[in-house]
Amino acid sequence: MRWSRYFMPTLKEEPAEAEVVSHKLMLRAGMIRKLTAGIYTYLPAGWRALQKISEVIRGEMNRFYAIELLMPAVQPGDLWKETGRWEAYGKELLRFRDRHDRDYCIGPTHEEVITDLIRREVSSYRQLPLNLYQIQTKFRDEIRPRFGLMRGREFIMKDAYSFDKDEAGAAQSYEWMRQAYVSIFEKLGLQFRGVEADSGAIGGSVSQEFMVLADTGEDVIATCTHCDFAANLEKAEVTCASEDCPECSLPPEKVMTPGMHTVPQVAEYLNVPERKVLKTLLYDADGMAVAALVRGDRELNEVKLGNLLGAKHLQLAGQEQVEKWTGAGMGFAGPVGLKVDKIVADLELRLETDWITGANADDAHLRHVDLRRDAQVNAYHDLRSITREDPCPRCQGGIRMTKGIEVGHIFMLGAKYSQSMNAAYLDEHGAEKPLIMGCYGIGVGRVLAACIEQNHDENGIIFTPAIAPFEVTIIALNPKDEMVRNHSESLYNELCSQNVDVLLDDRDERPGFKFKDCDLVGSPLQVIVGAKGIKNGVLEVKERHSGHRHELPLEDFGRHFQ
Ligand code: ATP
Ligand code: MG
Ligand code: MG
Ligand code: MG
Numbered sequence: 001m002r003w004s005r006y007f008m009p010t011l012k013e014e015p016a017e018a019e020v021v022s023h024k025l026m027l028r029a030g031m032i033r034k035l036t037a038g039i040y041t042y043l044p045a046g047w048r049a050l051q052k053i054s055e056v057i058r059g060e061m062n063r064f065y066a067i068e069l070l071m072p073a074v075q076p077g078d079l080w081k082e083t084g085r086w087e088a089y090g091k092e093l094l095r096f097r098d099r100h101d102r103d104y105c106i107g108p109t110h111e112e113v114i115t116d117l118i119r120r121e122v123s124s125y126r127q128l129p130l131n132l133y134q135i136q137t138k139f140r141d142e143i144r145p146r147f148g149l150m151r152g153r154e155f156i157m158k159d160a161y162s163f164d165k166d167e168a169g170a171a172q173s174y175e176w177m178r179q180a181y182v183s184i185f186e187k188l189g190l191q192f193r194g195v196e197a198d199s200g201a202i203g204g205s206v207s208q209e210f211m212v213l214a215d216t217g218e219d220v221i222a223t224c225t226h227c228d229f230a231a232n233l234e235k236a237e238v239t240c241a242s243e244d245c246p247e248c249s250l251p252p253e254k255v256m257t258p259g260m261h262t263v264p265q266v267a268e269y270l271n272v273p274e275r276k277v278l279k280t281l282l283y284d285a286d287g288m289a290v291a292a293l294v295r296g297d298r299e300l301n302e303v304k305l306g307n308l309l310g311a312k313h314l315q316l317a318g319q320e321q322v323e324k325w326t327g328a329g330m331g332f333a334g335p336v337g338l339k340v341d342k343i344v345a346d347l348e349l350r351l352e353t354d355w356i357t358g359a360n361a362d363d364a365h366l367r368h369v370d371l372r373r374d375a376q377v378n379a380y381h382d383l384r385s386i387t388r389e390d391p392c393p394r395c396q397g398g399i400r401m402t403k404g405i406e407v408g409h410i411f412m413l414g415a416k417y418s419q420s421m422n423a424a425y426l427d428e429h430g431a432e433k434p435l436i437m438g439c440y441g442i443g444v445g446r447v448l449a450a451c452i453e454q455n456h457d458e459n460g461i462i463f464t465p466a467i468a469p470f471e472v473t474i475i476a477l478n479p480k481d482e483m484v485r486n487h488s489e490s491l492y493n494e495l496c497s498q499n500v501d502v503l504l505d506d507r508d509e510r511p512g513f514k515f516k517d518c519d520l521v522g523s524p525l526q527v528i529v530g531a532k533g534i535k536n537g538v539l540e541v542k543e544r545h546s547g548h549r550h551e552l553p554l555e556d557f558g559r560h561f562q
Contacts, residue, residue: 001470002492003505008045010517020216022452023148025461029521031469038145038153045521046448048469048501050156053447054135056187056466057158064180066131066160071113073137077103079112083420092140106139111417111439114161118435119423122163128425128435129169131177133160135444147216149445150405156444163418163435165427170412170436177410177440181210185407188447189464191454195221195230197409206412210442211404212450221404226397232406405450406443413437461522462544470503472561473523475514477530479506487554488529491539494558519544527557 008030017034018024026032031046042050058068077095080086086093086103094106107113114132122128135158145153162173178194185192190212197207209232211221223230392399415434418424424432448467455462465471472495476488488504495502503523505514518526528540538551541560552560 001503003503004507006503007043008521009043010520018148020147020150020449020453021456022150022216022449025452025456025520026148026449029461032148034148038142038151040149040152040154045469049448049463049467050444052467052469053188053444054156054158057135057184057442057444060180060184060187061133061158061160063183064131064176065129066133066162066177066180068134069132070134070136071107071110071117073107073139075105075107075110075113077105079116079421080105083112083417085112092142094139094141108138108140109157109439109441110134110136110159111161111413111437112421115417115421115423115435115437118163119418119421122423122425122435125165125425125427129162129164129173131160131162131173133158133440147218148449150216150449151218152445155446158442158444160440162438162440163423164438165425165433165436167414167436170414170438174410174412174438177438178208181408181410181440181442184442185210185212188451188466189455190407190447190451192407193221193223193230193404195223195232195404197232197411208410209406210408210410212407212447212454213402213404214450214453215403216453217403217405219404219406221402222399223402224392224395224397225400227392227395229392229394229397232404405446405453407447407450408440408442410440411438413439456522459516460520463522463524465524468501468522468524470501470521470523472500472502472525472527473505473518473521474502474527474529475505475511475518477511477514477528479508481531483534484529484531487534487539491527491529491557495561498558498561500561 010030011028015024015027018027026046029045031043031049032040033043034040061068077086080089080093081103086105089108092108094108096104096106098104118130122130135156137154138157138159139154142151142153145151149155160177162170162177164170164173182194192210192212194208195211197209209219211217211219211230211232213221219232221230221232391397413436415436417437418435423435425435427433451464451467452461455464463469474488474492474495476484479485479488485506488506492502492504503521505518507514509517522544524544526542526544528542530540533539533551534554537554539554539557540549540551542549
C-alpha cells in the first residue's frame with residue numbers, strides 16, 4: 001500500500017471523546033471512526049487488523065475441527081420465544097417489527113438460529129459431532145457502550161456452536177475449543193489468562209473466560225496467590241434484587257436523591273458524558289447531593305469537581321444552597337487535579353460511595369466488598385491491590401484482585417437449547433436423544449482493543465506481528481529525491497511480491513512528521529530509505545518494539561523478509 005494513495009487519517013491531537021488508550025490510539029492511528037454511540041466504521045487499517053485477527057482465529061478453529069458458515073444477523077422473534085429468551089434477554093436485545101408486524105431482533109448471539117438449523121438437518125448419530133462457527137456482526141444494546149471497540153453495541157464476534165451425542169463428546173468438543181483459544185491468543189501475541197467464569201463452581205467448571213490482563217479491564221478477577229485458581233467475580237458475587245433495572249438493585253425514580261442510581265442517569269443529570277461520572281457523589285450535611293466527582297485523570301485520587309452547579313441543581317438543593325456551592329464550585333472548576341480527601345475536608349462534605357450502579361456488575365461487586373467498609377475514596381482508587389478477605393476455595397491461599405478484559409468465553413450448554421427447541425437425534429439403537437451443546441465466543445474487535453492496551457508506548461501503537469495492519473513500513477525520507485524514490489519503490493515491489501504486508505510512506509512530508517506518524521500506526525518494523533544511507537550502501541531498520549535501529553546492506557535487502 002502506498003500511503004499517498006491510502007486512507008488512514010491520523011490525528012495529532014488527543015481525541016477528547018476517548019478515555020482508554022486503545023480507543024485514543026485507534027482514533028489517532030486512523031483505524032476507526034464513530035458513527036454513533038457504540039457503533040463504529042472500521043477504516044481500512046482497522047479493518048486490516050480485524051481481518052488478521054480473524055485469520056488467526058479461522059486457522060485454529062479449523063485445526064480443531066470447527067467448520068465455518070455464516071448465519072443471518074436478523075433473527076425471527078419466534079425462535080427466541082421458543083427458548084424463552086425473547087422475554088428473558090432484556091434491553092440488550094434490539095427488537096423491531098417488519099411490515100407484516102412480525103417480531104424480529106438483531107442477533108446478539110446465535111444459539112437459537114444454529115439450533116433451528118441443526119434440528120432440521122441432523123437426525124442421526126452418524127452426523128455427529130459437529131462444530132460450526134461464524135465471524136459475524138452482532139448487536140447488543142449495551143447500557144453503557146464505551147471504550148471504543150472494547151464495548152460496542154455493534155461488534156464483530158466469532159461464535160461457535162458444538163453438537164454432540166452425549167456429555168463425554170461435548171467435553172471433548174469443549175476441550176478442543178479451550179486448546180484452540182489458548183493457541184489463538186498465543187499466536188496473536190497477547191498476555192492472557194483463562195479464568196473460571198463462575199467462581200462458585202469449584203472443580204467441574206462449565207464455563208471459562210479468556211482474560212487479557214489490563215488495568216482498563218471492566219472485569220475483576222480474583223486470583224489465588226498460591227495456586228492457579230482464577231475466577232471472574234461478576235457472576236458469583238453480585239446479586240441483583242431489582243425488577244426495575246436489569247443491572248442494579250435500585251429503582252430508577254430514586255435518581256439524584258441520596259442513595260441513588262445508574263451512571264447514565266447521573267450523566268444525564270450532570271450533563272456530562274457517561275464516562276466522566278465517577279462512582280462517587282458528595283453530599284452536604286443535610287444529605288443534599290452537592291457535587292459529583294468526575295474523572296479528570298485515571299491517576300490515583302486526582303479528580304475534577306464536576307458540574308453540579310447548573311440549572312438542574314436548583315431543583316435539588318434550593319436557591320440558598322446553590323449560591324453557597326456555586327462559590328465553592330467555581331473555586332474548584334478548571335482542569336487542575338484535586339485531591340479528593342482535600343475537597344471533602346475543605347467543604348466539610350460527607351462522602352457517599354455506596355449508591356451508584358452502572359451496567360457493570362463488577363463495579364457493584366467492588367463496592368460491596370470494599371467501598372462499603374468505610375466509604376473511603378482511597379479504597380475506590382486502589383482497586384488493583386484489594387485483597388479479599390475470603391481464602392482461595394481450592395487451597396485456602398490468599399486472594400488478589402486484578403482487572404481483565406474478557407476477550408473470549410467458552411461454555412458447556414448441555415441440553416438447554418436442544419430441549420426447549422426440540423433438537424434431537426436417533427442414537428445407535430434408534431432411541432431419540434437431545435443434542436448436547438457447547439458455545440464459544442471471541443470478540444474480534446475487543447481483541448484488537450486489548451492488544452493495543454497491552455502494546456503501546458507514548459508514541460503510539462506497537463502492534464504484535466500477527467495483528468499489525470502492515471508488518472513493515474518503508475519510510476522514503478525524501479521522495480522527491482529520485483534515488484530515494486527508486487530504491488523505496490523497488491524495495492516496496494520486492495516485499496509485495498514476497499507477500500509481506502508492507503506500507504510505503506511515500507508522502508511528501510518532513511522526516512520528523514513521517515517518523516511520528518509511523519510510530520503512531522505501529523508497524524513492528526520500519527525501513528528507512530534515505531539518500532545518505534543509499535550512498536553508503538545501507539538501509540536503516542528500526543524495530544518499533546525496542547526502538548532499536550541497525551543498518552543492513554542495501555544489496556539483496558529483500559531476502560531478510562523471505
Ligand atoms: P461482557 O461481560 O464484557 O459484557 P459477555 O460475557 O456479555 O461480555 P459473551 O456473551 O460471552 O460476552 O460474548 C462472547 C465475547 O464477545 C466476549 O467474550 C467478548 O469478547 C465479546 N463481546 C461481548 N460483548 C461485547 C461488546 N459489547 N463489544 C465488543 N465485544 C463484546
Ligand atoms: Mg455482556
Ligand atoms: Mg462477561
Ligand atoms: Mg461472556
